[in-house]
Amino acid sequence: MGGKRKTKSFKKKPDVWDPTKSKKYKNGVGQAVDVSSNPSNVGFTEWVLESEIFNNYYRPIGICKDEEEFQEMLKVMRKPLPTTFRINTSLGPIKDVVMQQLNELISDVSQIDQSILQATDPEEQKKLNEEEFEMAKPIPWYPNEMAWKTSIPRRLFRKVPSLQKFKSFLINHNEQGYITRQEAVSMIPPLFLDVESHHNVLDLCAAPGSKTTQIIEELHLKETSRNSNHYSVPTGCVLANDVDAKRCYLLVHNTRRLGSIAVGITNHEAQNYPIPFVTNENGERAPQFFDRILADVPCTGDGTARKNPDIWKAWKESSGQSLHILQVKIATRACHLLKVGGRMVYSTCSINPVENENVIAEVLLKSQGSMRLVDVSSQYPQLIRKPGLKTFPNCPYTEEQYNELHLERVMRVHPHFQDTGGFFIAVLEKVSDLPNQLAKRIEKPESKNTPPTTTTTTTTTTSTQEQKPTENTTIVNSETSTTATTDKKEPLYHNERKLNENDRRLGGNEEPFNLLGEEIKKEVGYAKEFYGLSDSFPYDQLLCRSEKSKKIYLVSKSLLKMIENDQESRKIKLINAGIKIFQKHEGNASPCSFRIAQESVAIIEPYCTKRIVHISHDELVMFLQQEPLFHQLPQSTQSQLAPIEQGCIIFKIDSEKPSLSKGMVFAGWRGKSSAHLLVSLQEIAALKGIFKIPTQEKKPNTTTTTTTTTTPSTNDEMKTDETPKTSE
Structure with a gap:
């Protein structure tokens, strides 16, 4: 009892990074392959890019016409x-400037071969001579040369000076939302959605959001093409959903760059997504x-093996079979959520027919003719693809059914077609x-006072991946099946399942969005006077999360209708809606308690008649480098600032010469004796890269009559602001 207790000692491993294992892995034939861009942790593991199980499964099922193509x-x-x-x-207009910068970069590295030979050692040169690579060029099948690719090895971006400029272009413009880094085949599904500006669109499994941003851009592009005078809001909206709460916040970050009020982020299981209601x-x-x-x-994601080498080791035939049931349920739910005449695109980054043709065939057969595959073979003719497989082991359909269902209309995009990953795409239309x-009926106004007289049968399963559909399974959602009743006036509500607040994936801590209360309306009314907002500003589309909320959000009309009708039931779990338009700030330096959020300044500026300060591009450069005192600014800018009270202002760039900043607007702050931008440090760094502004250490201004305090922030990374001393 009283003896000395034995303890086990652990010897700490040396913290040494092995570059031979972190930079390369083997491709199965003894050659080293660069994985510096691989997102997974390969620090102390050697990957073998070969799987006999993979080969034995795919070789005989006919995804390639012969052994030669399979090896290719x-x-x-x-x-x-x-x-x-x-x-x-x-x-x-900024799009043209981005294109101009891209073309300049391509011209700078036109002599890429010579630059590389001068910048690399003999061993590296030998490797490069064995590789084929090319500078950035448009992806041939993507419309209007708006998508680009380059096959230059990424390790060279660190070694060739001209390529470092290209790397900075990618990083800075991606951060600002001018470009989006996205795998080529991932761009295909949104193209076939054929989105118009009036459409209400649902992205069921959206994170991390590259496809979602593509859809948002399409909404705004179609609307802007009709009204190019200023920021145009589409009449439709996009709901981007993901089951994982953390990934939902990644969606918020990635969609916020586009500054759209027509976007809502939701957190639901895709197979149980609730049907929204409107009046x-x-x-x-x-x-x-x-x-x-x-x-x-x-999906199993074996089409992404080029960027996820761990797939080779982990791949097994049973993985696709285990996901098949969930995939059918999600596709089935999507069919219920789709309006008659609407279009659904089903896609996976897998080449396994169990996850692809098998799912589509099952959905079509159970839909009994209400869903059909759309023939899109004439669209995007430069996109190389092949039709769906007619047969494979345990194929659930016959050749006759294959022809009846027109499964040849589904698309397979294999990696060797156009140097991409692997993808599967099916375009379906709802004809009845x-x-x-689900949710076929509507609720009459008078029925709101009528007590419910119906019964609802709900069957709940314990796992979406454990219950297999039977021959008698209908196409309704397997977790919630609501039966018709004798009372024709009673509505058939959407998913009645109560979300488990303890489910970590579904969060549960977010406050719901609400219409503005009377107290907040009064504060917004003062902000209207303070900024000179016109009567045409959509005040009725403002939302907050509580009476004590410090943020006011602006949403599109279509999104507002869904939120209004969800006030009582709270079936739709919104992580974020629209865009933050106003932010409360602490302190009493300004008579207005709300400042304009940087992410929405381009939206609100056309409605403002006060507090807009016009500056040149050179002045913007000054603001990005320092916090200038008034006497350091041109006289024209000083005269604009003089009559303005302290508080939030809008800087608008008026430049005589064409530049990327011309027409841009920024949220700013008018202090007692200085002014600065209300822009995050991360965004300032990106803008410096875009405008090619050298980075220099910023020296804060000080005066004897003022004190320095922290002003309101966006993303908690704002600059400091001069505010006058007060008796308080």
Whole structure:
């Protein structure tokens, strides 16, 4: 009892990084392959890019016409992916400047071969001579040359000076939302959605959001093309959903760059997504089905092996089979959420027919003709693809059914077709209501006072991946099945399942969005006077999360309708809606308690008649480098600032010469004797890179009559502001 207790000692491993294992892995034939861009942790592991199980499964099922093509596909799958990106199509005039900068960079590295030979050692030169690479060029099948790719090895971006400029271009413009880094095949599904500005679109499995941003851009592009005078708001909206709460916040970050009020981020299981309701023109509460739905479902992801080398080791045949049931449920739910005449795109980054043709065939057969595959073979003719497989082991359909269902209309994009990853895409149209269609009825205004007289049968399963559909399974959601009743006036509500607040994936700590209360309306009314907001500003589209909320959000009308009708039931769990338009700030330096958020300044500026300060591009450069005192500014700017009270202002760039900043607007702060931008440090760093402004240490200004305090922040990374001393 009293003896000395024995303890086990652990010897700490030396903290040494082995570059031979962190930079390279083997491709199965003894050659080293660069994985510096691989997102997974390969620090102390050697990867073998070969799987006999993979080969034995795919070789005989006919995804390639012969052994020669199969080996060609494997060879491409062992190579790193090219660098690919999209240019934001809704930028307006800035888009032309981004294109100009891109073309200048390409011209700078036109002598790329000579630059590389001068910058590399003999061993590196030998490797480069064995590789084929090319500078950035447009992806041939993407519209209007808005998507680009380069196959230059990424390790060279660190060694060649001219390529470092290209790397900075990618980083800075991606941060500002001018471009989006995205794998080429990932761009395909949104293209076939054929989105219009009036569409309500649902992205069921959206995170991290590259496809979502593509959809948002399409909404705004179609609207802006009709009204190019200033910021145009589409009449439709995009709901981007993910089951994981953390990934939802990643969605918020990635979509916020676009500054759209027509975006809502939701947190639900895709297979149980609730059907939103709205009030129609007759005052009836009716289901809001979606015009377009993207179901990019969870999958084994073997089409991403070029960027995720761990897939080779982890791949097994049973993985696709275990996901098949969940994929069918998500596709089925999407069919219920889709309006008649609407279009759904089902996609995976897998080449396994169990996750692809098998799922589509099952959905089509159970829909009993209410869903059909759309022939899109004439669209984007430069995109190389092949039709769906007619047969494979345990194929659930016959050749006759293959022809009847037109499964040849689905698309397979294999890695060796155009130097991409692997993808599967199916475009479906809803031609009539499904058997046991959910939420078919509407609620009459007078029925709100009528007590419910119906019964609802709900069957709940314990796991979405454990219950297999039977022969008698209908296409209704397997977790919630609501039966029709004898009372025709009673609405058939959407998903009645109560969310488990303890489910970590579904969060549960977010406050819901609400219409503004009377107290906040008074404060917004003062902000209207302070900024000179016109009567045409959409005040009725403002939301907050509580009476004590420090943030005011602006949403589109279509999004507002869904939120208004969800005030009581709270079936839709919104992580974020629209865009932050106002932010409360602490302190009493300004008579107005609300400042304009940087992310929405481009939206609110056209409505403002006060507190707009016009500056030149050179002055913007000054603001990005320092916090100038008034006497350091041009006289024209001083005269604009003089009559303005302390508080938030808008800087608008008026430049005689064309520049990327011309027409841009920024939230700023007018202090007692100085002014500065209300822009995050991260955004300032990105803007410096875009405008090629050298980084220098910023020296704070001080005066004897003022004190320095922290002003309101965006992303908690704001500058300091001069505020006058007060008796308080």
